[in-house]
Amino acid sequence: MFDKIKLSKAIIFILIIIAFLSLTSESSAKLVTKEDLADVLPAATMFVRKTEPFGHYLGYATEGGHLVGAAFLTTEVVPDKSWGYRDQIATLVGVDLKGKITGVNVLSEFESPRYTKGLLSDGSWFLEQFKQKDAGAAFMLNDDIDAISGATISSSAITRSIEAGLKLITEEVSYQQVDKVSQVDKGRPFRHLFLQELLWQIDFIFLWIILGLAFFSFFKKNVFLRYVTLGMAFAYLGIFKGGGFSLIDVLRLLSFHNPAFLNDLYWYSLVVVAIGLTIIAGRFYCGWLCPFGAIIEVLFRLVPVEWKLTGNADRFLKIIKYVNLLILLIIAFLFANRILAIYLVGIIEPFATLFRLSGGLIAGLWLILMLVFSSVISRFYCRYFCPLGAFFAVLSGVCAFLKLRRLSVNLPRENCKGCRLAQEKCQMDAISYHEELNRPSIDGNECLLCNTCSAYCPVACEKLQPARSKDFMSRLGAKTSLGEM
Numbered sequence: 001m002f003d004k005i006k007l008s009k010a011i012i013f014i015l016i017i018i019a020f021l022s023l024t025s026e027s028s029a030k031l032v033t034k035e036d037l038a039d040v041l042p043a044a045t046m047f048v049r050k051t052e053p054f055g056h057y058l059g060y061a062t063e064g065g066h067l068v069g070a071a072f073l074t075t076e077v078v079p080d081k082s083w084g085y086r087d088q089i090a091t092l093v094g095v096d097l098k099g100k101i102t103g104v105n106v107l108s109e110f111e112s113p114r115y116t117k118g119l120l121s122d123g124s125w126f127l128e129q130f131k132q133k134d135a136g137a138a139f140m141l142n143d144d145i146d147a148i149s150g151a152t153i154s155s156s157a158i159t160r161s162i163e164a165g166l167k168l169i170t171e172e173v174s175y176q177q178v179d180k181v182s183q184v185d186k187g188r189p190f191r192h193l194f195l196q197e198l199l200w201q202i203d204f205i206f207l208w209i210i211l212g213l214a215f216f217s218f219f220k221k222n223v224f225l226r227y228v229t230l231g232m233a234f235a236y237l238g239i240f241k242g243g244g245f246s247l248i249d250v251l252r253l254l255s256f257h258n259p260a261f262l263n264d265l266y267w268y269s270l271v272v273v274a275i276g277l278t279i280i281a282g283r284f285y286c287g288w289l290c291p292f293g294a295i296i297e298v299l300f301r302l303v304p305v306e307w308k309l310t311g312n313a314d315r316f317l318k319i320i321k322y323v324n325l326l327i328l329l330i331i332a333f334l335f336a337n338r339i340l341a342i343y344l345v346g347i348i349e350p351f352a353t354l355f356r357l358s359g360g361l362i363a364g365l366w367l368i369l370m371l372v373f374s375s376v377i378s379r380f381y382c383r384y385f386c387p388l389g390a391f392f393a394v395l396s397g398v399c400a401f402l403k404l405r406r407l408s409v410n411l412p413r414e415n416c417k418g419c420r421l422a423q424e425k426c427q428m429d430a431i432s433y434h435e436e437l438n439r440p441s442i443d444g445n446e447c448l449l450c451n452t453c454s455a456y457c458p459v460a461c462e463k464l465q466p467a468r469s470k471d472f473m474s475r476l477g478a479k480t481s482l483g484e485m
Helices: 002-028 034-040 154-173 176-185 194-200 205-221 223-240 248-252 265-281 283-288 291-302 311-334 338-346 353-354 361-376 380-386 387-400 421-425 453-456
Strands: 048-049 056-060 066-071 088-097 099-109 433-434 441-444
Touching: 034 088, 034 099, 048 361, 088 154, 099 154, 205 223, 205 283, 205 387, 223 283, 223 291, 223 353, 223 453, 248 265, 248 311, 248 338, 248 387, 265 387, 283 387, 291 353, 291 361, 291 380, 311 338, 311 380, 311 387, 338 361, 353 361, 361 380, 421 433, 421 453, 441 453
Parallel strands: none
Antiparallel strands: 048 056, 056 066, 066 088, 088 099, 433 441
């Protein structure tokens, strides 16, 4: 009964987070000002907000008070088409009565400036090329529209959202009488029902399938299935979805810059999986679902050279990931410069550089450096530099203090044979052995819950809770076995 009460508390805690994110998602949208509207529809001097058949603005000339055009925000008209690499790109578009674009201005975006190179600002050559296009024009990227080099996803998002929104505004507004605009109803494609959104974003179900396989493998202590799970995470979260959960997503959460729930079920699923798992199971995401962790773990197994860091070197380097996290949070919130923080995250986290095959020279060199060191030192990047791993460790420590943690690995509390096999198999050097107590202990901040130690332990095990957060500096490195896990 006591365990059920604790589990219920953890579930309620997660549900509160989801509800809070949903309630704050709409409040993060940037308000459109009269100056913004005048920039994209310069012939108009007065603007009237309309909500039917979707949110848009009608522009009128002062002289004669006649209608000269309309303006729309892509995130209102076609929210499903407005997603860039990490967030919705709110693009304001002005259209005259002939259906031709008179101006384009990006009001809100969360893309990395390392890729966009400032070309999403007003008046850039990228945005200027949309002017005078109408709903019948071609919008083929890299053919009719030149993409920003290294920012194909962002360029594609803006192009397809403008194209789709232009067709809607032309059909629903420009071709209708002004006094009948509010009565127009042609299916309301922007008012999605939950089932329609579910079918449209069916790919998010694969995330839950991978998670289910991860839990099955964990409880079965099946090493082969674990690598199958890592392979699926690498292919789906890494290659197909572009890198999985990132510290950029954490910055979005902390700044309440979240999408409407039904517009991105996958992103909310990823948040629930990554954060929810950390609440109840520590760094489970790192050990089972991280696509970059998957590739460097396999790489380490394939390279026949092994180095190890122990003692002071190991303890000092483990602090760096916490320093990285602290610096990024200070830049993002204390100095209120989230763009710079995102830029730095894009370099420190090699996820996007690897899976998108893009980025600058510094990011490329950092990726190569992390791959090289991670090939000879087990989970080198995860152990010493990953700010996301540091965030998970801190969150896990807080949840352990609040007694929300419900899942941990199994190692013997009694009858330990002292073989040190579990310690040798730990890829994070998170296990230390106490000679006097004749039993191992686990650093919960470093443990990835891969459960390999328990799978190879020859003793029947009882549940052993991870060590408290205060012990995370006291673990000494142990030699990681290069043989079969």
